[in-house]
Amino acid sequence: MQNNWWKINRDTQIDTPFLAVYEDRMQSNIDSLIAAVQGDLSKLRPHIKTHKIGEVLELFKKNNIDKIKCATIAEAELAAMYQVSDILLAYQPVGLKKQRWITLIEKYRDATFSTIVDNLKSAKELNTIAKKNNLQLTVYLDLNTGMNRTGVALSEDWIYLARSIMKLKHLHFVGFHIYDGHVKGAIENRTVEVAESFQNIIANINQLQEETNQKFLVVAGGSNTFPFYATQENVECSPGTFIFWDLNYSTNLPEQDFKTAAVLVGTIISQPTPTTFCIDIGYKSVASENTLDKRLVIINDENLIPISHSEEHLVLENHGNYNYKVGNTIYALPYHVCPTCNLYETVQVVNNQKDIYTNWKVLARNKKISI
Template identity: 45%
Template sequence: MNLDTTDRQWYTINNPDKLDSPALIIYPDRVKKNIETIVKMIDDPARLRPHVKTHKTKEVTLLMIAAGINKFKCATIAEAEMLGMCNAQDVLLAYQPNGPKITRFISVIKAYPGTKFSCLADNLKSAEEISGQAIINELRIPVYIDLNVGMNRTGIKPGSAAMQLYEDASHLKGLETLGFHAYDGHIHERDIEIRKKLSEQLFAPIEKLKEELENKGYSAPKLVIGGSPTFPIYAENPDVECSPGTFVFWDKGYQDLLPEQNFLPAALILSRVISMPDETKICLDLGHKSVAAENDLQKRLYFLNAPDLKLISQSEEHLVLEAGEHHQWKIGDILYALPFHVCPTCALYEYATLIEEGELSGTWKIIARDRKITI
């Protein structure tokens, strides 16, 4: 398969009539190339902790493990179990479990003893609850203190309170306090120099916490920081584990936003023209149920073989586009759509169809799209 991103025909399927639509299609050669690229972008693959929320598959996880990546981040118990099924060495549940989720998390830990599982905590009550359940189950659960560095959804702000929480958690018998976790998804400026400045401002209080803990005699805390936009920045910091996720499939959103990152689009949606409401419009079988719909309508899909089409409206099963007068589109024509946000798009599909050398070559089950696999 031609991996040249300037070749606009790389996505073409020779036998699309064998595939119903809408369909999530994945190009494994491009996935492998993206994994090779990210390993080359960092000094040591041991500092990579990719987030699996994008692909949610055993197959992609195993490709990463084969490339020397052994640490992972996830957001759900199903994703954690999927990683356990792949014998991943080190898995961080980047979520603070409480109530039944703690019980399920402990069940995953017990079911996959070959994998080291950890989780987050951002307050003492939750840390004590996790510790209590760990003691009951004769476990010692590793935790990272979750820092709020600007997303303002979870975490504790870097400073004296975070220091106190780290020390308090370190004294809980059921926990092993490993370090700090910080997600900076609010930093997404297109100019990487601006991203660098904002990242430096963000990192300074975290570095101060690290130094203060070491001065108090604690082992150097591990730092898990960042996502895709700041990955190239933290890749240059030997003290940081990096957690990009979208790189494996890439999408139109990050392709436009992060021009310095040379990843290849590797997951598309195949759709068909199903109707022509009037002389200038066409309708596709590509509704809300087939692509992430949280963005404005014009920021949901980009059609590789029809970039001039204008999105007019979308409902659950339909997408109406303006094609212009005297257009050449016909009922049954195929369109290849690159999602703007691929992560939640993948979660809408039970499986993806693989395309190799222009042919349908198999499927990958999006096994962790569900809230539960077995646990």
């Protein structure tokens, strides 16, 4: 990789392990995001689940991106605290989350909040609590296009469900939400798969618009399908990982012009054999839901191969000739940056001079901020 961009000036480093993020590369990623929608900022509603950081929201706003999507009430509160104007909770509020959602809306009255529903029972429950609090809640209908996680299946009469929700007086129905993270493979295959289902969805939405004389919004996609939705009219796109990017997407989404901007920094703490050594990036410091070969890659030396992993330790086998010593610094790219970031209370921010000059708190990693 060019110019050893990841190297941090030693006199500004902190004790390892830590997660470093790079200002110039984050800005480059925001620029690429905007370029992908040809400068039409109305199409952008980035997901904040990757970073969960208020200062990143300030970067968005500096670049005139003022709508976000989130997965938790803590993330929604973070966005409201940083005065993001339009906040979509893409997680159906049920149980105690309903009251937390109401409390959030009442506390931050300057923000516009919306959420999703995928069944009439949950919609009626939200309608009831909204009536009790003299509110009207803005909702989208969540569509299941094949991920089978949330949403009403396309095989069901989801247009009828939409009509039923529109009759609830304390809900303001504004459109449809799609997340199709199951769509993978080469860009050509992803495009064909998502285009087929989206064409049918839009045809039904257009018919409903004609019947109701109402224009509906569509919030769609994540990183995998962003290239498709970026070219569609009247669609808000919700990629999230773009801000940091990671090894997974660098490998599997090569058509997208984003740069890895988050790096794990560790230290060699032991050398148990002549060809192996141990660093302090255990699986408490990097997302480890995947097999060992898909957790991280050492970027300062491709000859260092992970061979065992435990809570505080990662053992590497040296297939090269460089003679590493205890105390040497090791840099690594996480395979999955979203849950990796969630493991850190703060991230260390690296400027163009390769100095760590501040840290940002990953505030919304908490299950609760104040609500």
